[in-house]
Amino acid sequence: MQVRIVDGKGKRLQVIKGIEVHSSGGVPPQWAALTEFLPHQGKILDYGSWQGVAALWLKASRDARVDFAHYSSALLARAGENASASQLTLEPEPMFPLQGRWDTVVMAAPAQSEALVMLAGQAASCLNPGGQLLLVAASPRAEGLRTLFSDINPVAVGKGWAILRCTKPRGEAAALPWRKFPVALRGFQLELKSLPGIFSPGGLDSGTELMLQEAEIPQGGRVLDLGCGYGVVGIVASKLGAGEVVYLDEDLVALTACRENIAAHGLQGEVIHSHLPWAAKGKFDCILVNPPYHADYGIPRTFLEFAARRLNPGGWVYVVVKKPLWYRNKLRSLFGGFRSIERNGYHLLSSQYQPPGGLSG
Structure with a gap:
């Protein structure tokens, strides 16, 4: 199985944990590193990974129970195009606020801290008991997240990025922060x-x-x-x-x-x-x-x-x-x-x- 990212005219092949990934300029290192921590079982929501790569890699590697959703129409379209090019079944869904029940939520952290807290809080309320949020962020700092999760651990850190595993949600979902x-x-x-x-x-x-x-x-x-x-x-x-x-x-x-x-x-x-x-x-x-x-x-x-x-x-x-x-x-x-x-x-x-x-x- 392979993943094809339709993101330009260049041609680059990477093998990420046994899966060939074709793209123009390569998969960003934080998203390649994330595959080390993606689960082998359970219900998974990919909420906005780069080009939908997390959901696509999961589909290609183990035909996981994974869905792709986001608030961006452009990102949803790119993920759908990449799924078609990869001959993988994935139906990107517009979603805000987050809803459903999941064992793992994968999320790209928005740049604005208030937006991060809003979305991470929604993810926390959607997790099944024992569930986790895998957050791909710009740094290992966890401002605002401590009010949402009891355990926040940086599982991987690189230049300009970090992957945080957030577990043990503290409470119910808050209302939208109007x-x-x-x-x-x-x-x-x-x-x-x-x-x-x-x-x-x-x-x-x-x-x-x-x-x-x-x-x-x-x-x-x-x-x-x-x-x-x-x-x-x-x-x-x-x-x-x-x-x-x-x-x-x-x-x-x-x-x-x-x-x-x-x-x-x-x-x-x-x-x-x-x-x-x-x-x-x-x-x-x-x-x-x-x-x-x-x-x-x-x-x-x-x-x-x-x-x-x-x-x-x-x-x-x-x-x-x-x-x-x-x-x-x-x-x-x-x-x-x-x-x-x-x-x-x-x-x-x-x-x-x-x-x-x-x-x-």
């Missing part, structure tokens, strides 16, 4: 909720505030909040007269907050869990985007090319960024031009779709 904050915009006073680990969990960021202050929402129009987070953009668009709002994000944690906020304000809207904008069907009169700044331009390129194909004639796309040069060139190539507003280090760029040979208002 954070509430006020937002005042365009004459509306809103109270919103967020969760750890999502974008700007403590309040409205300056870029989104600029976009919502300046965007012209079409009355009765169809609006897409692309990369919606906890939903503030779409909620304000609804308050300003949008006829229909669609919310799309790849993060199920963010969408959990988004659904909570939509319901709390007595609104409706389709909520889509996907990393691909094409999952949103139909055309739109307005598309609003606050793209990730830390990534390369692959995601913004997909978003803007989607907008060029899915805007109705006369429709507008709004995108707020810190470094506008690439976006200006891309909008000019797709739409023929753009408008620009700069404030507090952010640039709001907007373009209108005008069909070839047609006129728009």
Whole structure:
């Protein structure tokens, strides 16, 4: 049996405890080391290993009772693609909060400590008696985990990583750690909720505030909040007269907050869990985007090319960024031009779709 990781054009073969693993640049050392500690029996949940490699290795080595789940649509898709390439049966499942009963949970520790405590606490509540959480983290430090587990042992440590075995959960699952904050915009006073680990969990960021202050929402129009987070953009668009709002994000944690906020304000809207904008069907009169700044331009390129194909004639796309040069060139190539507003280090760029040979208002 073998595992194939479809992560690039390179070719590298590793043999990890008897299993051939093919990938582009090799399996990260912490995930290769983890295989030493994966159990030989019991019910196992892989909650977000790199490329789904833990679940795939378990399937290839011993056809274990293992499931793969996560909150990231992109990671779920990659794990599914790798399972198909490896000819292994694995059906990745979107999951947040964690649920079910497991003997072992494998988890990649999120960078934010509050998010780690939230997810590790959920894992603790899902463990069967005698169960374990195998946590792949950036260091052997266990801040926050001592309140969740009686025993925390670093079973392997490398440069920039550690594997912690956490056992003997201390108590029942805690409620989701909601954070509430006020937002005042365009004459509306809103109270919103967020969760750890999502974008700007403590309040409205300056870029989104600029976009919502300046965007012209079409009355009765169809609006897409692309990369919606906890939903503030779409909620304000609804308050300003949008006829229909669609919310799309790849993060199920963010969408959990988004659904909570939509319901709390007595609104409706389709909520889509996907990393691909094409999952949103139909055309739109307005598309609003606050793209990730830390990534390369692959995601913004997909978003803007989607907008060029899915805007109705006369429709507008709004995108707020810190470094506008690439976006200006891309909008000019797709739409023929753009408008620009700069404030507090952010640039709001907007373009209108005008069909070839047609006129728009």
